[in-house]
């Protein structure tokens with residue numbers, strides 16, 4: 052643990068490259084990682100790279116703004132007449148079918164259907180605001196569980212996802228495919244963004260460490276919020292520390308900017324001069340599961356806008 056803590060300190064002191072393959076130079080695991088939205092355990096994370104170029108990221112935001120502008124015409128979805136898009140959340144509920152793919156090696160990682168259902172319940176509690184924060188108006192319903200007994204897939208899902216995802220993936224752009232496996236190293240999970248679906252639909256989905264599920268064996272990260280966090284990316288949310296203290300941040304106005312990912316569960320962390328303490332309890336930070344409680348209303352509104360643009 053001390054080595055990991057030292058790595059985190061080093062990562063905090065060394066400015067992160069904005070993008071590109073050099074990012075993982077301090078961390079061999081990251082060098083191999085093709086997943087910019089991987090969640091990393093405390094003490095192991097440097098910065099994740101955002102694999103969108105600034106121009107591509109701007110294009111995404113422009114598309115979302117066009118959606119919001121259309122909605123502001125009042126033609127559809129406006130339930131309460133509000134001007135800020137928050138009415139979207141109240142106007143409609145997003146109910147997401149989930150196909151859960153258990154990848155295991157014999158008994159290792161062969162999580163029970165009961166454990167899968169507890170993970171789905173955790174997602175519903177998180178997105179329903181039942182642990183705190185906003186009700187995002189998003190819910191999840193388990194459609195089916197598949198089981199693949201494959202030692203190679205189980206022990207190195209990063210390497211083999213190009214093999215197993217095309218075989219296992221079910222449904223279209225509004226269907227969540229959730230894979231559990233032994234991710235190992237410092238990773239807790241990873242996800243694809245909605246705007247990647249069109250170019251590679253079979254790779255769409257979320258992968259989590261099976262031991263991060265509720266009641267799992269990973270200290271501090273076993274309440275099932277790795278799935279909550281990764282599904283947030285799948286729904287179009289960025290990290291709360293996206294772009295650090297810059298004005299645009301995570302493109303959500305009610306999450307105060309923060310410079311760095313959070314380790315553990317500090318109180319009073321305040322890394323940017325802009326108003327508000329760092330949102331250390333937000334699911335889209337890197338805090339311990341035991342520290343995570345909430346999404347904001349702004350994140351819920353963004354999810355609904357993204358959904359309409361990319362997953363409806």
Ligand SMILES: [Zn+2]
Nearest residue numbers: 088089090290
């Ligand atoms: Zn993440």
